[in-house]
Amino acid sequence: MTFPTADRADIALLLEGTFPYVSGGVSSWVNQIIRAFPEYRFAIVFLGSRREDYGDPKYPLPDNVVHFEAHYLYDDLVSRAEPASRPGNGEAYALIEQMHEHFAPDQPVASALQEFRSVARQMLPGGRLTADDFLYSEASWEMICDHYRRFCTDPSFVDYFWTVRIMHTPLWKLARVAKDLLPVRVLHSVSTGYAGFLGALLHQTRDVPLVLSEHGIYTKERKIDLFKSEWIRDNRNVFQRDPTELSYFRQMWIGFFEWLGRFCYDAADPIVALYEANRLRQVADGAPDGRTQNIPNGIALARFAPLRALRPAEPPPVLCLIGRVVPIKDVKTFIRAMRRVVNRMPAAEGWIAGPEDEDKAYAAECHALVRSLGLENHVRFLGFQKVEDLMPKIGLTILSSISEALPLVILEGYAAGVPTVSTDVGSCRQLVEGLDDADRAIGPSGAIVNIADPQALADAAVALLADGEAWQAASRAGIARVERYYTDRMMFDRYRQVYDGAFARCPEAR
Amino acid sequence: MAGIGFELRRLLRKNTLIGLVEAYAYAGIIGSGPWVFSIVGILLIGLFSASLVVPSFLVTQFQTSVTYLVAGSLILTGLVQLAFTRFISDRLFEKKREQVLPNLHGLLLIVILAASLLGSLLLFVALPGLGVAYRLLMLAGFVIMCAVWVLTVLLSGMKRYQAIVLLFAGSYALIVVLSLLLRPLGLEGLLGGFVFGNLVLLCGMWLLTVHDFADPGPFLRFDFLRRELAYPTLMAIGFLYNLAVWADKFMFWYFPPTSEPIIGSFRASLIYDLPVFLSYLSIIPGMAVFLVRIETDFVEYYNKFYDAVRGGGSLEFIENMRDEMVYSIQQGLGEIGKIQTLAILTTFVAGPALLDALGISQLYLPLLYVQVIGAGLQVALMAVLNVFFYLDQRRIVLFLCVEFLLLNVLFTAATLWLGAALYGYGFTLAVLLTLASGLVLLSRQLSRLEYETFMLQ
Numbered sequence: 001m002t003f004p005t006a007d008r009a010d011i012a013l014l015l016e017g018t019f020p021y022v023s024g025g026v027s028s029w030v031n032q033i034i035r036a037f038p039e040y041r042f043a044i045v046f047l048g049s050r051r052e053d054y055g056d057p058k059y060p061l062p063d064n065v066v067h068f069e070a071h072y073l074y075d076d077l078v079s080r081a082e083p084a085s086r087p088g089n090g091e092a093y094a095l096i097e098q099m100h101e102h103f104a105p106d107q108p109v110a111s112a113l114q115e116f117r118s119v120a121r122q123m124l125p126g127g128r129l130t131a132d133d134f135l136y137s138e139a140s141w142e143m144i145c146d147h148y149r150r151f152c153t154d155p156s157f158v159d160y161f162w163t164v165r166i167m168h169t170p171l172w173k174l175a176r177v178a179k180d181l182l183p184v185r186v187l188h189s190v191s192t193g194y195a196g197f198l199g200a201l202l203h204q205t206r207d208v209p210l211v212l213s214e215h216g217i218y219t220k221e222r223k224i225d226l227f228k229s230e231w232i233r234d235n236r237n238v239f240q241r242d243p244t245e246l247s248y249f250r251q252m253w254i255g256f257f258e259w260l261g262r263f264c265y266d267a268a269d270p271i272v273a274l275y276e277a278n279r280l281r282q283v284a285d286g287a288p289d290g291r292t293q294n295i296p297n298g299i300a301l302a303r304f305a306p307l308r309a310l311r312p313a314e315p316p317p318v319l320c321l322i323g324r325v326v327p328i329k330d331v332k333t334f335i336r337a338m339r340r341v342v343n344r345m346p347a348a349e350g351w352i353a354g355p356e357d358e359d360k361a362y363a364a365e366c367h368a369l370v371r372s373l374g375l376e377n378h379v380r381f382l383g384f385q386k387v388e389d390l391m392p393k394i395g396l397t398i399l400s401s402i403s404e405a406l407p408l409v410i411l412e413g414y415a416a417g418v419p420t421v422s423t424d425v426g427s428c429r430q431l432v433e434g435l436d437d438a439d440r441a442i443g444p445s446g447a448i449v450n451i452a453d454p455q456a457l458a459d460a461a462v463a464l465l466a467d468g469e470a471w472q473a474a475s476r477a478g479i480a481r482v483e484r485y486y487t488d489r490m491m492f493d494r495y496r497q498v499y500d501g502a503f504a505r506c507p508e509a510r
Numbered sequence: 511m512a513g514i515g516f517e518l519r520r521l522l523r524k525n526t527l528i529g530l531v532e533a534y535a536y537a538g539i540i541g542s543g544p545w546v547f548s549i550v551g552i553l554l555i556g557l558f559s560a561s562l563v564v565p566s567f568l569v570t571q572f573q574t575s576v577t578y579l580v581a582g583s584l585i586l587t588g589l590v591q592l593a594f595t596r597f598i599s600d601r602l603f604e605k606k607r608e609q610v611l612p613n614l615h616g617l618l619l620i621v622i623l624a625a626s627l628l629g630s631l632l633l634f635v636a637l638p639g640l641g642v643a644y645r646l647l648m649l650a651g652f653v654i655m656c657a658v659w660v661l662t663v664l665l666s667g668m669k670r671y672q673a674i675v676l677l678f679a680g681s682y683a684l685i686v687v688l689s690l691l692l693r694p695l696g697l698e699g700l701l702g703g704f705v706f707g708n709l710v711l712l713c714g715m716w717l718l719t720v721h722d723f724a725d726p727g728p729f730l731r732f733d734f735l736r737r738e739l740a741y742p743t744l745m746a747i748g749f750l751y752n753l754a755v756w757a758d759k760f761m762f763w764y765f766p767p768t769s770e771p772i773i774g775s776f777r778a779s780l781i782y783d784l785p786v787f788l789s790y791l792s793i794i795p796g797m798a799v800f801l802v803r804i805e806t807d808f809v810e811y812y813n814k815f816y817d818a819v820r821g822g823g824s825l826e827f828i829e830n831m832r833d834e835m836v837y838s839i840q841q842g843l844g845e846i847g848k849i850q851t852l853a854i855l856t857t858f859v860a861g862p863a864l865l866d867a868l869g870i871s872q873l874y875l876p877l878l879y880v881q882v883i884g885a886g887l888q889v890a891l892m893a894v895l896n897v898f899f900y901l902d903q904r905r906i907v908l909f910l911c912v913e914f915l916l917l918n919v920l921f922t923a924a925t926l927w928l929g930a931a932l933y934g935y936g937f938t939l940a941v942l943l944t945l946a947s948g949l950v951l952l953s954r955q956l957s958r959l960e961y962e963t964f965m966l967q
Contacts, residue, residue: 145825156824159822
C-alpha cells in the first residue's frame with residue numbers, strides 16, 4: 001500500500017487509533033470533514049499502538065489528503081541502540097523531578113504546565129532529555145526507584161518499571177514525529193492523549209495554531225479501557241487490597257493522560273466539544289472556558305430523507321442496534337431486553353448490525369447469550385450493513401451503550417424518520433428530549449433509559465412500537481430536530497469559521 | 511555446579527557436626543577431585559618407583575612427560591570446555607536432551623582430529639629421535655586426555671560429580687597398579703600404564719554419557735559450530751585461563767638456569783615443580799568452603815533475586831536478595847581466606863617434615879610457602895570468576911583472564927631476572943593483583959546489579 005507524501009500541507013490532522021484504519025463514529029466524522037473542505041490540502045498523522053493491531057485501511061483516502069504518515073507507538077519500544085550503561089544528564093533529570101513535584105494536587109496547574117513545556121522542549125531530538133537516557137541511564141533508574149519507593153502502592157516493582165517505560169517511551173517517538181513533520185499552517189487533533197501531546201508539542205515548537213475536537217473525552221474513555229484491561233496488573237494481596245481503590249497502575253495511567261490532556265488544552269484554541277455535557281467536562285479537566293465551544297455532529301439529510309417513503313405504513317417491529325459488537329456498546333443488555341420484547345410482541349425482531357471482529361471473544365459471548373435465551377429466531381447478527389439499506393426495514397434504532405458521545409446513528413435514524421431508544425449517556429438525552437426550550441418544544445423523538453437496564457429498554461421500545469400514534473409523533477419530532485439542529489451544512493459552516501480563524505492566526509498570516 | 515547444592519543442603523540440613531563435616535568433605539572431594547587424583551597418582555607412582563629398581567631419571571622423565579600431557583591437553587581443550595558446557599546447558603534448558611549425545615560426538619571428533627594433528631606434529635618437532643613406542647604412547651596419551659577433559663566438563667554440566675570422582679579414583683588406582691606392574695619395561699611401561707588407565711577412564715565416562723542420553727537419533731551433529739549457538743568469549747576465556755595458570759610453569763621449564771632437559775625438548779624445573787604440585791594439594795579445604803558457600807547460600811539468593819525480578823517482587827525485597835547475595839559472597843570469600851590461612855599455617859609448620867618424608871630437599875621450603883599462598887589466592891579468584899559466570903558477565907571474566915595471563919608472564923619474567931630469592935613470587939603476585947581487581951569489579955557489578963538487570967537487558 002502506498003500513501004501520498006508532500007512537502008507542505010494546509011491542515012495536519014492528528015488521529016490516534018481512528019481514521020483510516022478503524023471504522024466507527026469518529027472515523028466517519030473525519031472522513032466527512034476532509035471531504036467537506038476540498039479547497040484545503042490535508043496531511044494525516046495516524047498514531048497506532050502496534051502495526052499488527054491494524055489491517056488494511058477501512059476508508060479510501062480522499063483526494064485532498066496530500067500526505068499520510070503512520071506511527072506505531074508501541075512498536076520498537078526500545079530504541080535500536082545497543083543498551084549500554086550511561087550516567088544520564090543530571091540537569092535534565094532535575095528538571096523532570098521538578099515537573100513531577102509540580103504535578104502534586106496541591107500545586108498550581110499553571111506552574112506545572114510551565115515545567116511540562118520546558119521538559120517537552122528537552123525531549124525533542126537534540127534536547128538534553130534523550131530516549132536512550134530514559135531507557136538506559138543511571139539517572140533514570142534512580143528516579144524510577146525513588147518514585148516507586150515514594151508513591152507506588154503496588155508491591156510489584158517489575159510491573160511498575162514497565163508501566164513507567166511503556167507509558168513514557170511513546171513521547172520520544174512523538175517528539176521525533178513532531179520534529180520531522182512537513183510544514184503545515186494549522187494543526188487539528190481529534191483527541192487529547194498522545195495525539196494531543198503531539199499537537200501541543202508542534203504548537204509549542206512551531207507556533208502553529210492547534211484546533212482540538214473531542215468526540216468522547218479521552219481520559220474518560222481511557223478510564224473505561226483501563227478498567228477492563230487485563231494487562232494492567234494488580235499485585236496487591238487480599239490484605240493490601242482495598243476494593244474501592246483503583247489499582248495503582250490504573251491510577252498512574254489515568255493521571256498520565258490527565259496531564260497530557262491539560263498540556264493539550266493549554267495549547268489548543270478553539271477546544272471543540274460535541275455537546276454541552278462534554279464541554280463542561282473539558283472545562284472541569286482544565287480547558288479554559290473561553291476557548292471552548294460546541295459543534296454538534298451533522299448528517300447529510302439528502303442521503304436519508306428519501307428513505308422515509310420506502311417504509312411500510314405500519315412501522316416494522318424491528319429493533320436495530322447499529323454499532324460494533326464490543327463491550328462498550330453493551331450488546332448483551334440489548335439481547336436481554338429482546339427476550340422481554342419478544343415475550344410481549346412475538347413478531348418483534350432484534351438486529352445487530354456491525355462488525356464482530358474487534359473483540360471476538362465478546363462477540364462469541366453475545367452469540368452464546370442469544371442461544372441461552374432461546375432467541376435464535378428473533379435476534380440476528382447482520383455484520384456490517386449500509387445504513388441506507390437498513391433504515392426502511394426497521395422501527396427503532398437502539399443504543400444500549402455504556403458510553404457514547406454524539407452518536408450519528410440516532411441522527412441518521414431521525415433523518416430517515418426512525419425514532420430511537422437510547423441509554424442516558426453522552427448527548428443522547430439532548431438528542432431525544434431536546435437541549436434548550438425551543439428544542440424541547442419539538443417533543444421527544446424516542447425514549448431514554450438507564451444503562452444496563454434491559455427491562456426499561458424493552459418496555460420503552462414496546463411502548464413506541466405498539467402505539468402507532470406515539471411512534472408517528474416521535475418520528476415527526478426526530479425529523480424536525482435533525483433538520484433544525486444537526487445537519488452537516490451547519491457543522492461544516494461552524495468548522496469553516498474555526499479553520500478560517502486558525503488560518504488567520506498562523507505565522508504566515510501575521 | 512548447581513546440582514551439588516542440593517546434596518550439600520541435604521547434608522547441612524542435618525544440622526549436626528557430622529553432617530557439616532560430611533558436607534565439607536564431600537565438597538572438597540567434588541571440587542578438587544580430578545586434578546587431585548592426577549597429582550596424587552603421579553606422585554605415588556614416582557614414590558613407589560623411586561624406592562625400587564627403576565633408575566630415578568626414568569621416573570623424572572615419566573613425570574615430566576605426564577605433566578606436559580596434562581598441561582597441553584588442558585590448554586587445548588580450554589578452547590571448548592566452557593563454551594561446550596554452556597551449549598549443553600542451553601540445550602537442556604530448551605529441553606532438547608536428544609541433541610546432547612550427537613553434539614558430544616561431533617565435538618569429540620573435532621577435538622580428537624585436532625589433537626592428533628597437533629600431537630603428530632609435536633612428535634617431530636619436540637620429541638625427535640626418541641623411541642617409536644614412547645612417541646606413539648605420548649600421542650595416544652595426548653589425544654585420550656583431551657577427550658577425557660571434554661567428557662569431564664560435560665558430566666560436570668550434568669551434575670554427575672560423584673560419578674566423575676569415582677571414575678577418576680578408580681582409573682588412577684588402576685594407573686598406579688599398572689605402573690608398578692609394568693615398571694620392568696622402563697619409561698614405556700610407566701607411560702603405558704598411564705595411557706591405558708586414561709583410556710579406561712574415557713570409556714567409563716563415555717558409557718555413562720551414553721547411558722544417560724541414549725536417545726535414538728543421529729550419531730553425529732555439529733550444532734555447536736553454528737554461529738548463533740557458539741560463545742567465542744567463553745572459548746577465549748577457557749583457553750586464556752588455562753594458559754595463564756600454566757604460563758609461569760612453562761617459563762621456569764624453559765629458562766636455562768632454573769631447568770634442565772629431561773626428554774627430547776621437554777624440560778622441567780626440579781626446584782619449581784614439586785612445590786607447585788604440593789601446594790595445589792593445600793587448596794582442597796578452600797575448594798570445599800567455596801563450593802559450600804557459593805552453591806548453597808549464594809545460589810539460593812541468586813535464584814530468589816531473579817524470581818523476584820521476574821515475578822513481581824517489591825524493590826525492597828529485590829534489594830534484600832541482592833544484599834544477601836553480596837553477604838554470602840563476602841562470607842564465602844572470608845571463609846576461604848580463613849581456611850586457606852589455616853592451610854598455609856599448617857604448611858609452614860608441617861612443611862619441613864613433609865619434604866623430609868617425601869625425600870625432597872629443605873631448599874624447596876621458601877618456594878613451597880609462597881606457592882601455597884598463591885594457590886590459596888587462586889581459590890578465591892576461582893570463586894570470584896564463578897560469581898561472574900553466574901551473573902553472565904563474560905566480558906569481565908575475559909578481562910580478568912587476560913590480566914592474569916599478562917601479569918603472570920610479566921612478574922614471572924621479572925622474578926627469573928631478579929634471582930632465586932624471588933622465585934614463586936611472580937605467580938603469587940599475579941594472582942593477588944588479578945583477585946584484587948576482580949573484587950573491585952565484582953563490588954561495582956553487584957552495586958549496580960538491579961540497574962543493569964532492569965535497564966540494560
